[in-house]
Amino acid sequence: MENFKELIGIQSQEKLLARLRSKDRRELNEAIRDVYSHHISPVRYFVMQNGGNAQDADDLVQITVLNFVQAVRNGSFQLQEGTTIEAFLFVLAKNRWRNTLKQRGLMRDYVQEMESTVADVDFWEASAQRIMEEREDQERYLKLFNLLGERCRFILTAYRRDGLSMKEIARQMGYDNERIAINEKYKCLQKLKALFRYET
Amino acid sequence: MRPKTAYEQLEWIDAYFQNALPPQERIEFEDELRTNPEFAKEVAFMQQVEDVVDDFLLAEMVSEIHAEKVQEWHAEEPRVHEAPVVPLHQPAAGRVPWWKWSAGMAAAATIAFTSYITLSPIELHDSLSQTIRGGDNSISEQPSRVCFENFYAGRSFVMTQQPEQAIPRLQQVIDCEVRPYFKDASKWYLTVAYLQADQAQQAENMYQEITKNPDFQYDINWLDKQKIRWQIRIAKWFGKSN
Numbered sequence: 001m002e003n004f005k006e007l008i009g010i011q012s013q014e015k016l017l018a019r020l021r022s023k024d025r026r027e028l029n030e031a032i033r034d035v036y037s038h039h040i041s042p043v044r045y046f047v048m049q050n051g052g053n054a055q056d057a058d059d060l061v062q063i064t065v066l067n068f069v070q071a072v073r074n075g076s077f078q079l080q081e082g083t084t085i086e087a088f089l090f091v092l093a094k095n096r097w098r099n100t101l102k103q104r105g106l107m108r109d110y111v112q113e114m115e116s117t118v119a120d121v122d123f124w125e126a127s128a129q130r131i132m133e134e135r136e137d138q139e140r141y142l143k144l145f146n147l148l149g150e151r152c153r154f155i156l157t158a159y160r161r162d163g164l165s166m167k168e169i170a171r172q173m174g175y176d177n178e179r180i181a182i183n184e185k186y187k188c189l190q191k192l193k194a195l196f197r198y199e200t
Numbered sequence: 201m202r203p204k205t206a207y208e209q210l211e212w213i214d215a216y217f218q219n220a221l222p223p224q225e226r227i228e229f230e231d232e233l234r235t236n237p238e239f240a241k242e243v244a245f246m247q248q249v250e251d252v253v254d255d256f257l258l259a260e261m262v263s264e265i266h267a268e269k270v271q272e273w274h275a276e277e278p279r280v281h282e283a284p285v286v287p288l289h290q291p292a293a294g295r296v297p298w299w300k301w302s303a304g305m306a307a308a309a310t311i312a313f314t315s316y317i318t319l320s321p322i323e324l325h326d327s328l329s330q331t332i333r334g335g336d337n338s339i340s341e342q343p344s345r346v347c348f349e350n351f352y353a354g355r356s357f358v359m360t361q362q363p364e365q366a367i368p369r370l371q372q373v374i375d376c377e378v379r380p381y382f383k384d385a386s387k388w389y390l391t392v393a394y395l396q397a398d399q400a401q402q403a404e405n406m407y408q409e410i411t412k413n414p415d416f417q418y419d420i421n422w423l424d425k426q427k428i429r430w431q432i433r434i435a436k437w438f439g440k441s442n
Binding site for chain 1: 206207210211245246248249251252253254255256257258259260261262263265266269270273274349350352353356357359362365
């Protein structure tokens with residue numbers, strides 16, 4: 001019970017947010033696991049009770065957690081007194097699910113009912129809406145990044161993911177020296193720049 | 201020193217982002233950033249790359265964790281498509297006098313019903329009565345959105361058998377300024393949550409509060425009332441709810 005109190009207490013929520021903002025990937029990994037273990041199950045259940053199957057629920061959980069962590073890390077999400085992370089996750093998921101149902105032409109009574117509950121100015125609702133719009137932009141860039149191919153993605157992410165130096169990256173890629181790896185990185189960046197330019 | 205080639209410039213920007221430039225060079229970098237629009241454009245692009253790499257790595261991490269968790273969830277969920285076991289031979293029924301047969305059936309029915317109300321979970325209806333609670337138009341007048349979120353989250357936690365998460369949320373709904381329908385529904389969910397949490401006495405107190413209230417608005421069916429009464433009794437006898 002004490003653990004539980006600590007878990008839902010504001011101070012503990014702030015701690016979780018701090019861990020989600022961490023640059024230490026191990027700490028971040030554990031914090032995301034905590035979000036999965038303690039805060040996300042209502043979202044999953046909500047989808048399954050509102051016109052979705054287990055696959056829909058799982059997909060929505062994944063995108064909700066990702067968007068939430070991104071919002072925490074880039075400062076778009078700020079915890080307000082008297083509110084909970086879980087409530088925010090719920091609003092975020094609900095908005096996405098409402099859009100999915102609309103796209104599928106399955107707008108049901110309970111969704112309309114929920115819309116009426118949040119029609120007025122509401123902090124979470126506005127915040128969730130803003131985050132969703134921000135994410136749409138970022139997701140476009142992420143798709144372009146994925147077009148780069150595995151080799152470029154490895155070169156551009158290895159330092160951040162595994163802390164590899166250009167020398168180590170060169171060794172792993174089978175290049176003769178570090179210079180070739182830097183050259184490759186440059187080419188990958190030029191390719192990415194062209195993709196971004198094409199998009200905008 | 202301002203780099204001369206494009207490669208050197210790339211390394212210079214990387215070093216700046218990684219806080220690896222010495223203080224004097226850092227000042228030089230920032231001067232260049234202010235005065236050279238072409239360079240500023242390049243730095244902005246590199247910042248964008250940093251953000252996308254961040255997103256990519258985060259999506260990769262969430263995806264890995266998600267795959268593990270989904271496996272766990274699906275392992276915990278009951279398998280609904282298992283084929284029923286069909287016996288190859290039906291045992292031949294011997295001749296039994298009618299009164300023995302009737303007594304046996306009555307005993308079996310009693311045992312079956314008792315087992316059912318002891319072991320079967322309490323039905324928690326997901327749909328809420330629109331008429332009783334006041335209809336769509338008035339919901340937006342709810343003074344507290346937090347109460348509403350607590351209600352939905354609390355109910356979900358009861359349904360997913362997480363009473364420790366459900367209890368404090370539902371208790372808050374009872375103390376909220378919300379329609380009696382929601383308070384009453386919360387009391388019912390809370391009774392079930394207490395039982396799930398092996399808090400038989402609290403479950404009984406809450407259930408008595410429900411039964412003593414003539415204006416109770418949340419609809420609980422007869423069978424669920426029998427189940428909760430019986431399960432509370434069992435929990436008190438054996439010191440646990442299940």
